[in-house]
Amino acid sequence: MSDRYTIKDAERAFHHLAFRLGWAESYNQVGGYSLDYAPIYGGVRIVRVINERGGISDITDRMTPREFCQAVRFFNAVNPEGRA
Numbered sequence: 001m002s003d004r005y006t007i008k009d010a011e012r013a014f015h016h017l018a019f020r021l022g023w024a025e026s027y028n029q030v031g032g033y034s035l036d037y038a039p040i041y042g043g044v045r046i047v048r049v050i051n052e053r054g055g056i057s058d059i060t061d062r063m064t065p066r067e068f069c070q071a072v073r074f075f076n077a078v079n080p081e082g083r084a
Helices: 007-021 063-080
Strands: 033-038 043-051 056-058
Touching: 007 033, 007 043, 007 063, 043 063
Parallel strands: none
Antiparallel strands: 033 043, 043 056
16 A cells, blocks of 8 residues: 555545535635646635636645645644534
8 A cells, every 4th residue: 555645636636625614625716726737836725706707815825645645634634513
């Protein structure tokens, strides 16, 4: 078993989190949330679309896929009902 986490693991964790919180996941929709991935800048972050031109606002700081998956796992453990 490998301890390596990839962007695919982070995407799965994000989709699970978004489902539990009832978030819209779309860059095409103002107010939607998405997972932004840029390994050169430090990894993944959650962003929210804030205007029709695709402007985004950071919801989280950048973190590695491992850190992101661990943060989502922690949220699920302390918040089993899935409320923000």
